[in-house]
Amino acid sequence: MKNVLLITSSPRGEASHSTRVATEFASKIGGQTVLRELWREPLPAIGTDFALGIHTPPEQRTEGQKAAIAVSDALVDELKAADVIVIGAGMINFGLPATLKTWIDYITRSGLTFQYGESGPQGLVTGKKVILVLASGAVYSSGPFQAYNHLEPTLRTNLGFLGMTDVETIWLEGLVYGDEAVAGAVARADVRSQELATSVA
Ligand SMILES: Cc1cc2nc3c(=O)[nH]c(=O)nc-3n(C[C@H](O)[C@H](O)[C@H](O)COP(=O)(O)O)c2cc1C
Known part of the structure; x- marks a missing residue:
């Protein structure tokens, strides 16, 4: 049985298409699912405690730094325990919902999720399957707005840096x-979701 980490992040909450499709996808796989609803319970944005704490030896960390690193450690453990990571995200101002950016900030940890070796940076979170479920108001797969898509490329860059390339x-x-465009997009997503779920499960 697969361990699935389901992350939902659209600030549109219950109205979100990406949350619905990502949630349905996770249930289609039928594994053991850990749910992290970033939209419902946003992580605190990283601040000085995190940014200075990661470069401070554990025994010298302040209480604030210890707390910030504990949040990060728990998220890294949760990520590493998963075989499949399903991430739902709606495009916000051409990029990630802020809560999802914050999650990436917490899981990107030198020595834990990546390291610098002789041949440069190396991702340490390998062997994972990642499914992105993304939603946007405009069209980015073709046409004049293609270059404005900072959602999927950013996610692929950050996840790839950590070793998640599948x-x-x-x-x-x-x-x-x-309504017609929405119905078409939803129908296509449901077909793709079913195909992918069959190959992942
Ligand atoms: C604050 C906000 C900013 C948005 N910015 C963009 C944007 O830059 N480009 C776009 O195509 N759609 C944008 N949208 C539309 C959402 O991407 C669209 O509603 C999508 O369905 C959101 O995903 P969801 O259905 O999973 O919530 C924005 C929506 C909100 C609420």
Whole structure:
């Protein structure tokens, strides 16, 4: 049985397409799922305690630094325990929801999730399957807004840096263009979700 980490992040909450499709996808795999609802329980943005704490030996950390690093350690453990990571995200101002950016900030840890070796940086979170479920108002797969897509490329860059290179995307796009466009995007996403779930399970 697969261990699944399901991360949902769209600030649109219950109205979110990415949250719904990501949640359904995780249940289709049928593994042991850990749910991290970043939209419902946002992590505190990283601050000086985290940024200075990661470069301070554990025994010399202040109480604030210990608390910030404990949050990060728990998120890293949660990530490493998963075989499959499903991330739902709606595009916000061409990029990630802030809560998801914060999650990336916490899991990107030198010595824990990446390290610098003789041949440069090396990701330490390997052997994972990642499914991105992304939603956007406009269309980014083709047309004039392609270069404005800082959602999927950013996620792939950050996850790839940590060693997660086996990444598939289910994208619901063009959702501002009316009911018909939404229905089409949802139907295509559901088909892709079913196909991927069969290959992952
Ligand atoms: C604050 C905010 C900013 C948004 N910014 C963009 C954007 O830059 N580009 C875009 O195509 N859609 C944008 N949208 C539309 C969302 O991407 C769209 O509603 C999508 O369905 C959100 O994902 P969800 O359905 O999973 O919540 C924005 C929506 C909100 C609420």
